[in-house]
Amino acid sequence: MAAEPPGTQMNNNGKNIIERAGGTRPRRLLLCLDGVPYEVLKNAKGRGMFDIFGEPSRLLSPFPTMTNVALSRMLGATAPLGYESLYFDKCAQELRGGVRKYIGWRTPDKTPSSYMDELDYQEPLPFEFLVYVAPETIWRADMRRFHDRFRRAPQTRDFFAFLKGTDGLMHIRGPKRLTVALNSLDKILKNIHDYCGDETEIVLFSDHGMNLEENRRVNLQTHLRKNGYDVTHNLRGGDRRGVSVPAFGLCSYVALYCVDEEAAAEVADSLVDLEGVDFSIHRDGERAVLVKGRRGAARIHRQGESEGEIAYRYEQITGDPLELAPIINKLREDGLLAQDGYAMDAAWYARTSTHLYPDAVANLFQSLHAPRVGHTADVLVSLKDGYYYGDSLFSRLARLAATHGNAMRASSTAFLMSTHRTLPSFVRADEAQPLLKG
Numbered sequence: 001m002a003a004e005p006p007g008t009q010m011n012n013n014g015k016n017i018i019e020r021a022g023g024t025r026p027r028r029l030l031l032c033l034d035g036v037p038y039e040v041l042k043n044a045k046g047r048g049m050f051d052i053f054g055e056p057s058r059l060l061s062p063f064p065t066m067t068n069v070a071l072s073r074m075l076g077a078t079a080p081l082g083y084e085s086l087y088f089d090k091c092a093q094e095l096r097g098g099v100r101k102y103i104g105w106r107t108p109d110k111t112p113s114s115y116m117d118e119l120d121y122q123e124p125l126p127f128e129f130l131v132y133v134a135p136e137t138i139w140r141a142d143m144r145r146f147h148d149r150f151r152r153a154p155q156t157r158d159f160f161a162f163l164k165g166t167d168g169l170m171h172i173r174g175p176k177r178l179t180v181a182l183n184s185l186d187k188i189l190k191n192i193h194d195y196c197g198d199e200t201e202i203v204l205f206s207d208h209g210m211n212l213e214e215n216r217r218v219n220l221q222t223h224l225r226k227n228g229y230d231v232t233h234n235l236r237g238g239d240r241r242g243v244s245v246p247a248f249g250l251c252s253y254v255a256l257y258c259v260d261e262e263a264a265a266e267v268a269d270s271l272v273d274l275e276g277v278d279f280s281i282h283r284d285g286e287r288a289v290l291v292k293g294r295r296g297a298a299r300i301h302r303q304g305e306s307e308g309e310i311a312y313r314y315e316q317i318t319g320d321p322l323e324l325a326p327i328i329n330k331l332r333e334d335g336l337l338a339q340d341g342y343a344m345d346a347a348w349y350a351r352t353s354t355h356l357y358p359d360a361v362a363n364l365f366q367s368l369h370a371p372r373v374g375h376t377a378d379v380l381v382s383l384k385d386g387y388y389y390g391d392s393l394f395s396r397l398a399r400l401a402a403t404h405g406n407a408m409r410a411s412s413t414a415f416l417m418s419t420h421r422t423l424p425s426f427v428r429a430d431e432a433q434p435l436l437k438g
């Protein structure tokens with residue numbers, strides 16, 4: 001017994017009940033699994049895994065469905081500078097960050113978002129790169145280290161861990177191998193549940209999902225150059241044909257930066273016929289976003305300021321790029337669509353949370369008008385499932401079995417579940433904080 005690390009014994013004297021928000025609740029283990037889709041988790045649960053947990057909620061990840069964007073919203077933390085470690089700085093008008101910065105990102109001034117400060121466990125730095133070379137080995141080591149660290153932690157406060165290895169496993173190996181890994185994690189969590197008892201609530205969640213098919217690269221830069229654009233690292237010269245397109249991880253979204261709104265509209269037009277592009281969006285003044293794709297063009301309008309007053313309108317200019325026409329018809333039939341075409345945010349949300357593009361109107365509008373990152377793109381592209389954009393160096397290292405980043409259902413639907421609480425069936429990222437930390 002003397003060799004047992006502290007914090008591993010059953011605790012029956014109420015020491016694990018902690019005070020929070022004026023009340024008390026059990027101590028919480030908050031465990032985030034990077035990139036595990038709702039569907040994969042739901043299937044695992046259907047086969048008897050994770051049976052200590054209640055029903056999983058669909059946790060809607062904001063567009064672009066990337067870790068730092070998602071976790072900063074879910075945890076109510078500061079926005080990261082860009083979508084990834086390589087980003088375009090709109091003040092300096094140039095690309096910043098990248099791999100060298102990434103390797104050094106854990107010094108305080110380089111922390112991408114304040115949620116990082118709250119982590120009690122995350123993988124050691126070299127793992128982040130090795131995971132793409134030897135995903136199984138890295139994942140097992142990561143899991144073991146987390147378990148060890150958790151057992152040594154004081155039982156009188158919450159513990160927050162982030163396991164990134166699941167993301168690498170999915171990208172490189174795909175869902176089958178991820179399920180094997182989830183099986184070992186399930187055993188660890190059952191073990192934790194056994195020795196902590198009811199006094200520790202385990203909350204398991206993911207930051208974003210993934211598509212489950214093999215992916216091809218889009219020839220985005222070549223296409224832009226063919227269309228007369230100058231793909232460049234900085235826009236300081238004010239060149240109207242200049243466009244900056246950070247290329248980093250191999251993901252299914254693209255962020256583009258232009259000299260102004262008009263130039264952004266033209267770039268979005270030129271991307272409509274590029275293979276792999278589902279649609280592009282760009283700002284159209286302060287209260288609208290334009291959506292352009294092969295299926296047509298539409299404008300998303302927003303009105304109302306405070307919660308409960310916000311309404312959206314989906315104006316079809318040509319065709320129906322987001323496939324929302326059937327939803328609008330139903331809203332009209334049910335008397336939820338005003339004369340001027342607006343419907344309340346809550347009505348849209350209720351009708352589109354499992355749509356091809358979950359929560360489409362609010363999610364896409366907010367991706368360009370809310371501060372999800374410090375340097376918001378001028379054009380955001382959502383690629384079709386099966387396509388990615390990114391650094392050509394990374395794409396030579398590995399085949400890509402799955403990826404994420406776009407606004408489609410597979411990438412946008414993460415999960416959230418608890419051993420103690422029944423949670424709502426759908427949770428928007430912006431509404432997750434009280435459920436995770438409250």
Ligand SMILES: [Zn+2]
Pocket residue numbers: 035167168171404
């Ligand atoms: Zn990823």
